[in-house]
Amino acid sequence: MLNFDFYNPTHIVFGQGRLADLDKLVPPGATVLVAFGGGSARKNGLLDQVHTFLGNRKVLEFGGIEPNPRFETLAMAAEVVRSQQVDFILAVGGGSVIDGTKFITLAASYPGDPSDLFRYAYVSVPLEVVPRVVPFGAVLTLPAAGSEMNNGGVITFQGGKFPIKSDLTYPVFSILDPQLTYTLPPVQVANGVVDSFIHTTEQYLTYPVGGLLQDRLCEGILLTLIEVGEQTIAEPENYEARANLVWCSTLALNGLIGAGTPGDWATHWLGHELTAAFGIDHGQSLAIILPPLLEVRRSYKREKLLQYAGRVWNITRGSDDEKIDLAIQKTRDFFERLGVKTRLSEYGVRPDQIPMLVEMLKSHGRT
Ligand code: NZQ
Ligand code: ZN
Numbered sequence: 001m002l003n004f005d006f007y008n009p010t011h012i013v014f015g016q017g018r019l020a021d022l023d024k025l026v027p028p029g030a031t032v033l034v035a036f037g038g039g040s041a042r043k044n045g046l047l048d049q050v051h052t053f054l055g056n057r058k059v060l061e062f063g064g065i066e067p068n069p070r071f072e073t074l075a076m077a078a079e080v081v082r083s084q085q086v087d088f089i090l091a092v093g094g095g096s097v098i099d100g101t102k103f104i105t106l107a108a109s110y111p112g113d114p115s116d117l118f119r120y121a122y123v124s125v126p127l128e129v130v131p132r133v134v135p136f137g138a139v140l141t142l143p144a145a146g147s148e149m150n151n152g153g154v155i156t157f158q159g160g161k162f163p164i165k166s167d168l169t170y171p172v173f174s175i176l177d178p179q180l181t182y183t184l185p186p187v188q189v190a191n192g193v194v195d196s197f198i199h200t201t202e203q204y205l206t207y208p209v210g211g212l213l214q215d216r217l218c219e220g221i222l223l224t225l226i227e228v229g230e231q232t233i234a235e236p237e238n239y240e241a242r243a244n245l246v247w248c249s250t251l252a253l254n255g256l257i258g259a260g261t262p263g264d265w266a267t268h269w270l271g272h273e274l275t276a277a278f279g280i281d282h283g284q285s286l287a288i289i290l291p292p293l294l295e296v297r298r299s300y301k302r303e304k305l306l307q308y309a310g311r312v313w314n315i316t317r318g319s320d321d322e323k324i325d326l327a328i329q330k331t332r333d334f335f336e337r338l339g340v341k342t343r344l345s346e347y348g349v350r351p352d353q354i355p356m357l358v359e360m361l362k363s364h365g366r367t
Contacts, residue, residue, distance in 0.1 A: 095145025099153030146253025191283025
């Protein structure tokens with residue numbers, strides 16, 4: 001097992017009816033900025049409930065954070081935080097709103113042009129650059145990105161998607177009430193299952209380093225996602241299935257399962273370019289990339305692919321190569337059964353557009 005640090009200060013508040021805990025979780029007397037997306041939280045009544053539980057605190061709103069949140073929008077929100085002396089931010093939404101909030105709080109505390117922060121994309125914004133931020137919490141409405149319990153965010157800037165993080169961008173708390181996700185359209189639930197699955201494979205399908213527990217944790221998440229994935233799409237108000245998806249999704253990217261083991265985030269880097277170039281949803285972009293990536297990298301990933309075939313897909317017959325073939329096929333079939341297409345052509349991307357993607361990867365230093 002490799003050496004590692006594991007630090008995660010986010011307080012998880014899980015379960016039905018936990019939104020009421022906002023009153024205990026948000027500092028009394030705080031001026032609170034509620035950040036949200038394109039309107040689902042208002043339409044389904046969640047924002048009204050948030051206002052109720054925030055009681056007599058001064059509450060401001062900033063809506064319109066788009067999926068794949070854009071720098072320009074977030075810079076405007078940062079200006080509100082500064083000018084209105086906001087002292088707590090509450091992100092209400094999915095990965096995009098929570099990621100966006102991480103950037104908002106960094107930008108609000110950074111004295112210069114906030115686009116400077118992209119100098120620290122792929123690394124961490126140093127504490128010397130932004131030594132403190134306005135604290136924030138999250139109310140999660142979409143289980144997928146894992147942003148509710150990590151310090152990373154992915155921000156769209158100048159036609160690219162850039163990861164940004166800092167030691168200060170962990171949510172203070174995240175409320176995970178599976179019932180708040182019942183209003184999701186099936187396509188977003190499917191995207192969430194795929195994203196959580198592939199966050200796990202990015203930390204599992206590499207090479208063995210003797211991380212026996214980490215492997216079992218990853219396999220537990222993958223098996224659970226296979227168990228509940230189709231069910232939670234077909235039965236959106238089945239609490240048990242949805243609760244398991246929510247917790248899998250959070251644990252897949254809170255740092256635990258990959259501590260002490262190597263990661264391979266190539267599916268994400270390629271997927272980000274697909275999203276930036278063609279607007280393909282994050283989860284969909286990953287479902288396109290993972291099966292062929294496993295095929296191309298099969299010799300490097302051989303031992304873990306065989307372990308995956310046996311322990312996750314229960315494949316016991318055939319030669320080693322046949323087992324790997326079948327495991328990759330079963331992975332693709334799983335995504336397809338969730339309703340997520342896995343071929344570029346099904347999203348209208350043509351072969352002659354591939355070289356452009358390679359150029360984008362090069363320009364982002366991701367080859
Ligand atoms: O904007 P609104 O109107 O709220 O609608 C959203 C949005 O259109 C809707 N939605 C969310 N909760 C809902 C709901 N609709 C009905 N009922 C609800 N309860 O869903 C749509 C998609 O939301 P978004 O937040 O964009 O999705 P997701 O959570 O999948 O986040 C995707 C973003 O996360 C980044 C991705 O790159 C992408 O930008 N990622 C962040 C990571 C991280 N912070 O660690 C890692 C991930 O790999 C990922 O890259
Ligand atoms: Zn992801």
